[in-house]
Amino acid sequence: MGVPTTFPALTQRAWFLTGPTASGKSTVADSLAQQMDLEILSLDSMTVYRRMDLGTAKPSAAQQQQTPHHLLDQVDPDAEFSAAQYLEAAHAAVDKIAARGKLPLFVGGTPLYLKACLRGFDAGPPADWEFRKSIEAELHEHGVDALRKRLEQVDPLSAHQLHPNDTRRMIRALEVAKLTGQPISHRQVQFEAAHSADQANVYALHWPRNVLHQRIDTRVDQMFADGLVDEVTAIRRDFPSISRTAMQAVGYKEVFDLLDGKTDLRETIEQVKAHTRQLARRQETWLRSMSEVEFIELNEQRPFDEIAAEILEKSKTRPKPSS
Known part of the structure; x- marks a missing residue:
């Protein structure tokens, strides 16, 4: 049996924590996990790739050990991975988590995946x-x-x-x-079958633009300090042909250009920062278009535990996920 082409919405079967890149989704999810019996499903089109860890800000081994995570490391970097493949795996994971009596919490910022989960999806024919x-x-x-x-x-x-x-x-x-x-x-x-925010549990983290840009710059600097160039070098060595979908991950194409001598390290880091800021703006534009989303305002004085507590309080007035 092949991958299905149509998928129903998961709005009433799971919670969703989203927001632009570097907004702190994983940290808030960790705090929620400490207070609730939940399992996390990645809502990210690039963490499905094995070996692509630093550039995708994949949850650490410690985070994955503390709370069950799903939909990570599905395929190698030389494989294509479609929205339909993601949704097939997501629906199967939600079924299994619900059967265990746990709460499925999607965490990530890929807008198409989010919209497909919230409103259903017609995948259409395979790529030509x-x-x-x-x-x-x-x-x-x-x-x-x-x-x-x-x-x-x-x-x-x-x-x-x-x-x-x-x-x-x-x-x-x-x-x-x-x-x-x-x-x-x-x-x-x-995609036209929208829901109101009070009928869903969909929360998006929102920072002032200048603060988010600072967080992005800090994250990118840390990625390179932690060995992003070495990670990409090893991927290129072991996978001579990287798939089209994997190459869309911000940070990887730029480092490939560095390895090919097209840029120097300083220029590469600045490119990754600029492209990540552009990605964040696109993500925020998508999120503002979705009626299901409730924005949670963040600032540098608010601890993430407080943000998690606010989400839990709001959830008390929302429909509870059904199996």
Whole structure:
């Protein structure tokens, strides 16, 4: 049996803790785990890769020992990993956790995975890599405006809804239209099935922009101090071909360029910081578009235990996860 193509929403079956990168999700999740009988499911499209630990800020061995974690280390870096594969594994994990009488808590910041879990998902057909390669070549030659105009001809609704620079999803929309003869905007109707925040347990950590940028810079500096270059060097040695999806992880492509002599270390670190800040802005834009999300305001004076206590207090008025 292959991977299913449609998945129902998990909104009423789990809790969700999200937010931009470096916002402290893992720390708050650890605090929640100390107070509740829960198990954590990664909501991150890059922690599914083995050996990609430092650059993805994967939970430490100590964190994983303290609280059961799921959906980490699913495949090697040379393997593609789709949203459908993630959702198949996520639904199976939720079933098992619920059967044990535990609370499933999704923790992470990949917006598509979050939206698919909250509203359901139609995965569509498998990737056509040759078609994608041809479209990427056209994108390189003619630019993003030409790509958007092409999408407007086959799926004007998607062209209107997608961010002007979201080339990955524009290519996917063209691919689905080609393979199915139907616009993806006509298929993914689940995404319109929104819920209100008071009918879900979906909490997003929110920092003032300048503080979040400081946290990102500190995290990136620590990643390099902890050996990110050595990690990427070992991955390249053992996996000569890195998958397209794995290469989307911020920090890895930049270090590959360093290893190829295209940049020096200082420039590489600054690139990773800049690209991580861009990622955080995209994540926050997605989160603001989701009605299910309740933002939890953070500042440097609030301890993470206090944040966890606030979430627990809010949860008392929300529906309890059902099996």
